[in-house]
Amino acid sequence: MSVDILSTKLPPGPTFTYPNIIAPMKETRTARPGIITRRPRESNKDGVNVNISNFDPNYIIYDSSTDTTYLRGRLLGKGGFARCYELLDLNTNKVYAGKIIAKSRIAKPHQKQKILREVELQKDLKHKHVVEFHSYFEDEENVYIVLENCNRKSLVHMLKHRKTLTEPEVRYFMTQLVEGIKYIHRSNIIHRDLKLGNMLLNDDMQLKIADFGLATRVEYKGEKKMTVCGTPNYIAPEVLQKRGHSYEADVWAMGCVMYALLVGHPPFETATLKETYVRITGNSFSFPDWVSPSSRNFIKRCLAHEPDLRPKLDEVLQDEFFSAGHMPSFLSVSCCTNAPRFPVYTKFNRPKSYVVPDAQHDPAVERITSPIKELEIQPRHEPTPTKREKSAGMSGSLGRNTPDYLAPVQSKHNGTRSSGSEITRSDRSDRSDSPALRETSPKPRSASNLLDVLSTCLDHMPKDVHHNPETVMDLTVPWVTKWVDYSNKYGFGFQLANDSIGVLFNDTSRILLSPDGRSIQYFDVTGKTYAYTTDDVLDDLEKKTTLLMYFAKYMDEHLIQGGNLECSKDSIDIASGPLCLKKWFRTTKAIVLYLSDGTLQVNFFDDHTKIILSYQRNDYFVTFIDEERSANTYSMVHLIQDGCQKGIIDRMVFAKSMLQNIVDIEGAYI
Numbered sequence: 242m243s244v245d246i247l248s249t250k251l252p253p254g255p256t257f258t259y260p261n262i263i264a265p266m267k268e269t270r271t272a273r274p275g276i277i278t279r280r281p282r283e284s285n286k287d288g289v290n291v292n293i294s295n296f297d298p299n300y301i302i303y304d305s306s307t308d309t310t311y312l313r314g315r316l317l318g319k320g321g322f323a324r325c326y327e328l329l330d331l332n333t334n335k336v337y338a339g340k341i342i343a344k345s346r347i348a349k350p351h352q353k354q355k356i357l358r359e360v361e362l363q364k365d366l367k368h369k370h371v372v373e374f375h376s377y378f379e380d381e382e383n384v385y386i387v388l389e390n391c392n393r394k395s396l397v398h399m400l401k402h403r404k405t406l407t408e409p410e411v412r413y414f415m416t417q418l419v420e421g422i423k424y425i426h427r428s429n430i431i432h433r434d435l436k437l438g439n440m441l442l443n444d445d446m447q448l449k450i451a452d453f454g455l456a457t458r459v460e461y462k463g464e465k466k467m468t469v470c471g472t473p474n475y476i477a478p479e480v481l482q483k484r485g486h487s488y489e490a491d492v493w494a495m496g497c498v499m500y501a502l503l504v505g506h507p508p509f510e511t512a513t514l515k516e517t518y519v520r521i522t523g524n525s526f527s528f529p530d531w532v533s534p535s536s537r538n539f540i541k542r543c544l545a546h547e548p549d550l551r552p553k554l555d556e557v558l559q560d561e562f563f564s565a566g567h568m569p570s571f572l573s574v575s576c577c578t579n580a581p582r583f584p585v586y587t588k589f590n591r592p593k594s595y596v597v598p599d600a601q602h603d604p605a606v607e608r609i610t611s612p613i614k615e616l617e618i619q620p621r622h623e624p625t626p627t628k629r630e631k632s633a634g635m636s637g638s639l640g641r642n643t644p645d646y647l648a649p650v651q652s653k654h655n656g657t658r659s660s661g662s663e664i665t666r667s668d669r670s671d672r673s674d675s676p677a678l679r680e681t682s683p684k685p686r687s688a689s690n691l692l693d694v695l696s697t698c699l700d701h702m703p704k705d706v707h708h709n710p711e712t713v714m715d716l717t718v719p720w721v722t723k724w725v726d727y728s729n730k731y732g733f734g735f736q737l738a739n740d741s742i743g744v745l746f747n748d749t750s751r752i753l754l755s756p757d758g759r760s761i762q763y764f765d766v767t768g769k770t771y772a773y774t775t776d777d778v779l780d781d782l783e784k785k786t787t788l789l790m791y792f793a794k795y796m797d798e799h800l801i802q803g804g805n806l807e808c809s810k811d812s813i814d815i816a817s818g819p820l821c822l823k824k825w826f827r828t829t830k831a832i833v834l835y836l837s838d839g840t841l842q843v844n845f846f847d848d849h850t851k852i853i854l855s856y857q858r859n860d861y862f863v864t865f866i867d868e869e870r871s872a873n874t875y876s877m878v879h880l881i882q883d884g885c886q887k888g889i890i891d892r893m894v895f896a897k898s899m900l901q902n903i904v905d906i907e908g909a910y911i
């Protein structure tokens with residue numbers, strides 16, 4: 242809670258005149274249950290989902306001045322005067338934060354004054370780092386201030402869980418705080434109560450400066466304010482000493498906020514107010530060892546005893562603290578409780594200028610002037626033959642192109658293998674008599690080869706089996722663990738089992754964030770690849786990189802992994818580059834995902850089961866993820882021999898028709 246400290250001992254500040262803030266108050270009343278004629282909707286016109294179960298249909302608040310009915314929802318917090326609740330506007334279905342102040346609590350004139358000042362100063366402010374004012378009204382019992390909803394609480398709550406924040410997080414919040422204060426000062430307002438509790442967070446982890454209850458307007462250039470107000474731990478020495486203060490008092494508080502975020506408590510905090518004030522006026526504070534030199538320097542600059550020596554807000558973002566070191570482009574809400582893992586950052590040498598040859602196809606790379614590193618996509622090549630393959634006389638693509646077990650499959654297909662006989666490894670070495678297969682199967686990872694193998698498997702496996710075939714353990718299956726289809730606007734986001742995250746944009750370019758979250762690869766529409774780090778994003782790829790981060794954040798916060806299928810983080814890069822989603826499409830039944838290593842995944846909409854067909858360790862496998870999200874992988878060799886349940890076979894048949902589509906559309910060599 243903020244307090245007008247020492248206010249009883251000091252002469253009052255400039256007299257507050259009732260500002261012409263709101264049109265003369267019209268009659269308002271709290272509506273009674275039963276007057277709602279419109280059923281709350283589950284989403285508003287911005288497409289934002291509203292959880293209507295959070296709102297009490299029996300608690301209705303009515304603003305007759307605008308004929309707006311609100312439902313009261315969850316309690317967001319309590320202050321000295323106010324209780325703040327989520328309010329659902331039934332006209333627009335938008336959720337706001339409503340500060341509700343009981344009139345019985347604001348009987349004294351200065352209390353009412355505080356509220357009016359807050360409204361007067363905040364009502365015209367519009368900035369992404371300042372809580373937006375929506376409306377103000379009264380009824381017989383309460384005063385209501387309706388504000389932008391910041392439902393991730395405040396930096397106080399975050400610090401309570403986390404104790405201290407990492408330097409990149411502090412850089413992220415401080416940059417936003419500076420932007421917000423710069424705007425407030427440009428509007429001739431001094432906030433005078435900047436502290437962690439007044440730094441609110443919305444769902445996107447954007448900082449929003451709140452609580453203008455102690456703010457004041459500077460009426461003329463050079464005006465000094467005399468009222469002693471603020472929150473003890475954050476109050477500037479010139480305010481305390483009544484020397485007259487101005488915007489610089491906010492810069493001081495900014496230094497206190499940054500110190501608190503890094504160290505866990507404000508710089509002058511002591512057990513008593515008196516001792517705190519002695520420290521503030523004596524400029525006595527120190528840093529624990531772990532605070533970096535650039536953080537210390539910046540905090541020291543903000544905490545200069547003389548206001549004129551503090552940095553000017555227009556310049557602060559050039560301070561080394563902001564200009565060097567990692568600056569996250571977004572923070573996940575999980576940061577409220579757990580420290581994020583940030584990459585180790587390396588700086589690349591940027592060539593001075595570079596223009597992508599036919600950038601006009603790709604708006605986001607129209608003016609690439611500073612690619613960090615251009616990588617040509619290597620033509621897909623076959624892996625070098627293994628020793629075993631060499632000694633077996635197999636070389637290059639021929640040996641690889643015919644997977645071990647296909648010879649017996651083929652011979653069974655040709656009627657040369659007696660039914661029921663066991664398929665063994667030694668059987669499979671007899672592959673030289675399968676030329677047809679070789680001709681139609683140019684690469685083991687190609688869609689056409691997978692299609693052939695799958696067809697053979699389906700043709701020959703026993704159909705009336707009720708038992709589960711032998712499962713394969715210890716296999717790294719590449720698959721899409723999460724996806725989000727935003728192709729009506731941007732593209733298709735996906736997360737792979739190795740934790741890499743990517744987006745297949747509508748313009749056919751692709752972007753991929755490595756599993757450790759450090760490096761990004763961008764594949765433009767012509768197939769050129771650009772590699773850079775999250776710390777050093779190519780200017781012209783900022784938009785797509787930001788979109789990638791939004792997709793990542795969305796999937797992190799809203800989606801659960803589609804099955805319990807473990808995958809080691811670094812184990813599924815393939816010879817031709819990092820694993821990536823190559824194609825996707827939907828049917829009415831399923832979504833079909835085709836990966837760059839030739840893996841086909843089909844996610845069925847009705848029961849959320851999934852089938853994954855992959856080529857691993859020279860064999861083909863079928864992975865089935867059931868309704869309970871539990872995964873089992875079978876070798877196609879075993880399936881041919883032992884069969885499997887009808888449900889799996891049906892899904893394999895469907896996958897086959899999807900694969901046929903891919904081959905028909907894209908050609909055999911995709």
Ligand SMILES: Nc1ncnc2c1ncn2[C@@H]1O[C@H](COP(=O)(O)OP(=O)(O)OP(=O)(O)O)[C@@H](O)[C@H]1O
Binds near residue numbers: 317323392
């Ligand atoms: N826009 C908002 N969105 C979400 N929560 C909010 C919002 N505004 C305020 N709150 C919550 O409500 C609490 C009370 O609000 P606030 O501190 O402004 O009340 P107050 O009584 O005017 O404050 P003070 O005691 O600091 O004078 C805050 O601590 C915060 O948790």
